[in-house]
Each structure stands twice: as structure tokens, then as C-alpha cells.
Amino acid sequence: MKLRWSPTSPFVRKVVVLMKEKGIEDAVEKEKSNPLSREDRAATPSPLGKIPCLVTDDGQSVFDSPVIMEYLDTVCDGPEMLPKSGDARWTVLRRQATADGMIGSMVTCFVESLKKPERQSGGVLAHNKGIVFNGIAALEQEAASFGETVDVGTISIAVALSFADQTFPEDDWRTDNPALAAWFDAFDQRPSMTETVLVDAQSFE
Ligand SMILES: N[C@@H](CCC(=O)N[C@@H](CS)C(=O)NCC(=O)O)C(=O)O
Structure with missing residues (x-):
């Protein structure tokens, strides 16, 4: 399998964090694609031209990030990242x-x-x-239930909060959202996160 990939994209990062948490990184070859490059977008085998886009060994394109994550969770070994049914699935x-x-x-x-x-x-x-900070406030209300869970939901939240730190470096969201901050600061120490820190899109080559 091949993943159209960039070290600048938080949507790509979700997929790579999931691959690391499942221990399946070696099953997927990364192919660099700059989302700001017209040629790279044209070379991505998706009508949207966006990344992440996964290309399976038999040439199928799988996108976008939620679909890729569910696909990899279904076809690859490793800990389950998305419950197949029930209330837990809708929560995630x-x-x-x-x-x-x-x-x-x-x-x-x-x-x-x-x-x-x-x-x-x-x-x-x-x-x-405003949308980002409303999201943070809503997540604070349920952060106590995240615990040690690693799944499609908590991976996505960690990637979003890390991107919020990068996007709004002047804004302190932690003081008003202490439960979420404590959970995130611990999750962010996982190798899947420390090994996938995003590169600033302005310096991508
Ligand atoms: N809903 C998509 C969003 C993907 C997305 O917006 N990717 C950006 C990079 S972060 C992109 O490829 N943008 C290129 C474009 O909009 O032309 C997902 O979850 O994968």
C-alpha cells in the first residue's frame, strides 16, 4: 500500500499516528505530496486531489482520513481503533x-x-x-472519560489540539480546559505523537 503523504498535514498525521499505534507502519509506503503544489495534487489518484490518499496494492484509492483509518483498522492486524458497532462506535x-x-x-x-x-x-x-475554541470547550466536558484510550477519536483529538498549539501559539486554551490539557499533555508524549510532529507548511519542500 502507498500513502500520498506530507509532513505538514494534520489529516495525514491522524493516519500515521494510527499506523504507529497499530504497529503497521511498515505495511504502508509513504509517497510525498505537497498539498500546495498543483502538480502534486494532480498526481494524487483522487478526484479531490487532497491528502491523505491511500492506494491499495490492487490500485484502489481510499480517502479521506476517516475512511483510510477505518480501512487500515479493518484490513490490518493490531489493536482495534474503531469499534465495529454499538454506542462506542458513535462516540468515537x-x-x-x-x-x-x-x-x-x-x-x-x-x-x-x-x-x-x-x-x-x-x-x-x-x-x-471560534469553531476551534468551541470544540475545545466541548471536549473539556468529556475529557475525564478519555483515560488511556487510544482510538480513532482520541488520536484525532490529540492531532487537532497539537495543531491548535501550532496555529494559535498566542492563545492559552489550557487554563480554562484543565482536564483536556492534562489528558492531551500525557497523550502527546506517546511515540506516535513525538515521532510525527508537523513541519510548518511554509517551509515544506
Ligand atoms: N476531509 C479530508 C481533508 C483533507 C485535506 O483537506 N487535506 C489538505 C491537506 S491538510 C489538502 O490536501 N489540501 C489540498 C487542497 O485543498 O487542494 C480528510 O480528512 O482527509
């Missing part, structure tokens, strides 16, 4: 959806920040930052 998927929404808003802020200052929209930036 809802947590992932919250985190993915936060990441999407931060990507929007990043894209806005690439524009000349006079063309940036303060409204777009404020709206999307």
Missing part, C-alpha cells in the same frame, strides 16, 4: 468529527493567512477560530 466517530471540524477550520485559517494582509478576511478568521 463523533469525537473524530469534532476534531476534524476543528482541523478543517484551522486549515481555513492557514489558507487565509497565506493571502496578503489587506486581502485577509477578519470575519473568516474569527469565525473559524
Whole structure:
């Protein structure tokens, strides 16, 4: 299997953290693709041109990050990352959806920040930052139940919070969200996280 990959993408990072937690990293070859490059987007075998995109050994494209994570969890060995049914499945998927929404808003802020200052929209930036901090406040309410769980939901949340630190370095979300902060600061020490720290997209080559 091949993964269209970039060290700058939080959506890609979700997939790589899952691969490390399942111990299946060797089963997937990484193929670099810069999401800001038109040629690289065109070379990604998905109509969306976005990464992550997984290409299976028989040439099937699998995207996006939630689908890739479920695919790898289904076809590969290792600890289960997404319950197959029941309430636990919906809890994990809802947590992932919250985190993915936060990441999407931060990507929007990043894209806005690439524009000349006079063309940036303060409204777009404020709206999307608000989404991220609403997500953080909601996650604080359930952080006590995360415990030591490693699954698609907690992986996505950890990647989103790490990206929030990178996107909004001036904003202290920890003081108002102590349970989430304590959980994240412990999760962030896992090798799957320390080995996948994102590279700043501005310095990607
Ligand atoms: N919902 C997708 C989002 C993927 C995504 O937005 N990837 C970005 C990189 S972080 C990308 O490839 N952007 C290129 C583009 O929008 O053309 C997922 O979960 O995989």
C-alpha cells in the first residue's frame, strides 16, 4: 500500500499516528505530496486531489482520513481503533468529527493567512477560530472519560489540539480546559505523537 503523504498535514498525521499505534507502519509506503503544489495534487489518484490518499496494492484509492483509518483498522492486524458497532462506535466517530471540524477550520485559517494582509478576511478568521475554541470547550466536558484510550477519536483529538498549539501559539486554551490539557499533555508524549510532529507548511519542500 502507498500513502500520498506530507509532513505538514494534520489529516495525514491522524493516519500515521494510527499506523504507529497499530504497529503497521511498515505495511504502508509513504509517497510525498505537497498539498500546495498543483502538480502534486494532480498526481494524487483522487478526484479531490487532497491528502491523505491511500492506494491499495490492487490500485484502489481510499480517502479521506476517516475512511483510510477505518480501512487500515479493518484490513490490518493490531489493536482495534474503531469499534465495529454499538454506542462506542458513535462516540468515537463523533469525537473524530469534532476534531476534524476543528482541523478543517484551522486549515481555513492557514489558507487565509497565506493571502496578503489587506486581502485577509477578519470575519473568516474569527469565525473559524471560534469553531476551534468551541470544540475545545466541548471536549473539556468529556475529557475525564478519555483515560488511556487510544482510538480513532482520541488520536484525532490529540492531532487537532497539537495543531491548535501550532496555529494559535498566542492563545492559552489550557487554563480554562484543565482536564483536556492534562489528558492531551500525557497523550502527546506517546511515540506516535513525538515521532510525527508537523513541519510548518511554509517551509515544506
Ligand atoms: N476531509 C479530508 C481533508 C483533507 C485535506 O483537506 N487535506 C489538505 C491537506 S491538510 C489538502 O490536501 N489540501 C489540498 C487542497 O485543498 O487542494 C480528510 O480528512 O482527509
